[in-house]
Structures are given as C-alpha cells and as structure tokens.
Amino acid sequence: MVETNLLSNTITRYKFMKTYNLVLNETILDFWITRIKENNIFAFHLETDSLHIISVNIIGISFAIAPCVTAYLPLAHDYKNSPKQLDTNLVLTRLKPIFEDVTIYKICKNLKYQISVLKNYNIEVNRIFDINLESYVLNNLSGKYDFIKLVNFWLDYDISYYKNISDKIKNKYYFNKISLEIASSYSCEHINIILMLHLKIWNQLQKKSELKRIFEKIDIPIAKILSRIERNGVLINRTYLNKQSEKISNILIDLELQAHKITGCSFNLSSPKQIREILFNIKNIELTRKTLGGKISTRNEVLSKFESNQPLLKIILKYRSLLKIKSTYTDKLPHMVNHISGRIHTSYQQCSTLTGRLSSILPNLQNIPVDNNQGFFIRKSFIATKFNKIVSADYSQIELRIIAYLSQDKNLLESFNKHEDVHSITAAEFFGLSMNKITSQQRRIAKIINFSVIYGISPFGLSYQLNISIRKAKKYIDMFYDRYPSVLIYSKHVYQSAIDKGYITTLEGRRLYLCNIKSNKCFKNIKRLSVNLQVQGTAADIIKKAMIAIEDILEQKYNNKIKTIMQVHDELVFEIHEDYVEHYTQKIKLLMENSTKLNPKLLVKINIGTHWN
C-alpha cells in the first residue's frame, strides 16, 4: 500500500540509473542516507563473517532503494591492497536512527538474523519486513528457504549472474577476503533481487488481508521474539555431560564385546545392514517389516517384539540408544556452548514446516530426551544461573483440546470440563464403565486411540500400535466415532474443505497448502493428514500468540528477572530469578491460557526446578 506507492514513485525517478555503487567515503554515505530518508523504504543485507549470532562482525552492508538502484558499503574487507573503508562505528552511528525510525520501511531476508547482528551493535530495528516470511505466509513454500528457489518461483529473472558469483565465492574465502569489485557486484545484485522479491510478494500478500494480518501480527513479532530467545541462550552443565559421555563410552565397549561374544564374530552394531545379516544368518530371526527403501527394517519397534527371548537384540537396542544419546547429546552439547556467553544458542527456523510450527537447529533443542528414555539425565544438565530457577510451562493436551474445540463434540467437551485426565475419561466413556473401574490397560488403549485421532486414524495403524487384529482395531475406531460422533463429522468436513480449496486453514487463518505435502500420493493420505495438519497448525498459532502476549510484559520492566530460553512446540521454558518465580509463573500461566480463548479452556501446567528435568 503506502510502501508500494512510495516505491513506484522512486522507480520512475531512478528508471534509467542502473548503478552498483560502492560507498567508500562520507560524502557518498551522506548521499545514500539522504536518498533512503527521502524514499522511506529500502532493502538491506548484512554481510558478516559468521553465522553465530553472539560473535559476529559485519563485513559490509548492501542497500537497495529501488530496482537497480543499489549500493554496497564495505566496512571490513581486508586483503592485500584493499582500499581504505569507512569506520564501522561511524557508519553505524549514522545508520542507527534510520534502522530505528518507525516511519522508514526496511526489507530484508532472514530478519531474525539481521536483527540479531544489529543488536550486537546496539541497534534496534523497527518497521522491518522479511521476504522469506512473506513468502511463507502467502503460499507456505515450506522446506528450505533457498534463495535461488525463491527467485525461480517468484520472479521471471535471469539469476545466472548472481549464481555465478555466489558459486565462486561460496566456501572459498571469508567474505572479508573478497575483493570489493566482486563483493559489490555480488551484494548489489543480491539486494536488488531481495527488493524485487519483496515488491512481487508483497503485492500479492496485501490482497489477502487474512494472511497479511498473520504476517504482521504474528510472524514478524515472533521473529523478533525468537531473536531474543536465541540470544538469551541456555546454560548447561558441561562437566556433568562430559562425565556421562565417559560413562557411556565404557558401557558401549562392554555391550559391543558381549554382542560379538554371542555371535562369535565381529560386526558393527550401528550398521543396520550388518545387523540384518547377523540376525538372518546366525540367529535365524525372520523380520518382516520393511523400511521406506523396501529393505528389512531393524527398528526398535520391530526388534523389541523379539526382545524377551533374545539377549542379542536387547544388547543391540541398548547399544543403539546409548550411542544416540552420546553422539547427539552428551558429546555434542558441550561443544555448542558459545565461548563468549557461556551458553548454547540454538537457531529457530520459522519457515521450515508445513504446519506453522517452529523447528530448532544447531543444536536442535526441541528433541532433548525426556524422562522415560535412556537419556533421561540430559535434561538435568540444562540449568539456571545462580539465584535463578528453570520454569517450564506446557499446554496440557492441547491437540486433543483443539479437536474438541473444532468439532464441538459434546462428549469430548464434557470430558475436558469434567476431569484433568482425559485419557481416563475417554476410557470410561469408551468402555462404558465408571471412572473408578478403569484399569491401567484400558487407559492405555484410550490414550493410544486419542492419539490416533490426532494423527489420522487407520485400522492398520491402530492395530499395530495396540498389537491387536485389524478387525478389532476397526471395531475400536467405530466405537470411538460412536461415542464422539461430531469428531467424525468434523474430520469429514476438514477433508472435504481441503479437497475443495487445496489448502487447510488454522484457527488464525494460516493456510497450509496441500501441494506442498511430500506424501501427496493419493487422496487417502490427505484424508488422514487434514485433521492432523489443522490441529498441529492451530496449536502452533496458539503458542505463538502466547509468546507475543508474554513478550509484551517481559519487555516492560522485568527484563533481568525473567528470560524466555526455549520453545518446544507446546512448552515454553524460562529462567526466572528465584525471588520472582511465584509472581511471573502466575502471569505466564494466565497469559498462555487466555491469549486464545477456546471451549474447552486451555490448561497450562507449570514445573519449577533447578534444572529442566
């Protein structure tokens, strides 16, 4: 709207100026600053020397104020005979007011990273747009946000010039070793494309008010919040993990010896191929389950069916799970600690999922083992600084509650309003017994059935999970829908609407396009998927809204008493000063439960401790 009008004026003004300018002195810097202020909109990109947000230096900054009107401002290029460049502090002092100005629009790619880097230089960016987020809300081109793919999708533009330079400099040098000639043509081309992508995508996004609202009210604020969470980082007990690694090493050696003794030959316990051969040739165990590639699977679920009378299988399983714990967690996490902050800084991916969930990489903090696992102790190494506590707040049964809300099934709603333990209630309903007569076995069945509903139920899947016949599983499913008829109506409705429209909408109106689904081989899949996607996507919306509500209070005055340190899909983890735990815990619970109002009500459970276990 405003910004496109502003831009079309600029485009006319600069129509015939194809310039890739290099900013090397204050006069030219002044010239560009004046142009940017006049223009009220510009795209920028920071070239840096690292992807680690805590210890990163800016090498140069590129700008675009209109298509083909771009400049590169080198700051720290350092090679033989490299020209003298402007002083970083001077430049950033001049740019700070522009970045912070709420009336000047900024366009960038990977906003979370850009604002983190600028934060290192004490700059808070306002009024900022991100082309990846724009594209993500608009058509949910999920997966890797590969720049070239984005260009190919959105623009009719010959990318070869960019690609050529980009390939040349990739992995060869640090950016500060790149000559100004190459760096400027690369950066200017890059920022030019970023601006063009924004113009193209924004043009379409603003026509879809529902999606534009999600972009502005959810995704942009969340990007800023994630930057803060990442920068806060997580404290871990390194010596504890190192000790555990050592212990596990010894156990692994012992398990390997035992396994080789049983088989009478040496083999690699972490090679599925060798295990298949050993089991087939030596132990005469016939496994039938296949992997995706059509080979015989040796997965845990498969092997554990034979486990009881086969010590070798027990050893293999234990070996594998301990190796996993060691290689992924106890060995790796200590190495991920940043030496400046002394903490681990994960990176949350905001555009990587089909459903609108976040994901976490480098390291992934969303798959740290839980209590019922061999690696139960790992969460004990996630600790708080002195005088602080770890506080975790998680939504109880959020996905099933969402199904209850979306279907408005009377019985399911009543289950949530009656009792905290839905699975027992479902069991009672399901088997037609009173609550006090439910056995733990019946509760287990009910729990699995509840999950099946969330995932997209099928007779085979349920029969496998419950280890019963397909016929019986089918009967259970019929029984479930008999007790909760509106759930069946609801799931048919989601499926139909998905087929009609080609996408699924979440509670907030985010669209999940079916054409992006990998397993999109037949409509049967969509039938099962649609409920799951809507539910998972809605849950993702809900926690995002809660994060925004919470961040509003965190930004005010409590700053140094409470920090958000992790998001794990339906859980937020905080580090809170011990004197304030009580106070903030209550606030957080209220905000999480009420930032989205549903029937049934959302319930948040709080855990407080010296560590994350």
Place this chain on the structure above:
DNA sequence: CATGTCACG
C-alpha cells in the same frame, strides 16, 4: 549424498 534410525512434540 541417500538411507536408516531415533530423539522430541
């Protein structure tokens, strides 16, 4: 680099 496996919600 693809595949299999396994950690989480």
Place this chain on the structure above:
DNA sequence: ACGTACGTGACATGA
C-alpha cells in the same frame, strides 16, 4: 490390492 500415524533434525553408515 495397496501400504500403513502427523510433524521435525541429527547422526552413523555405506555407496
């Protein structure tokens, strides 16, 4: 007759 629960990321193996 077919395959067989949804969504992620990371590691070891082996072609």
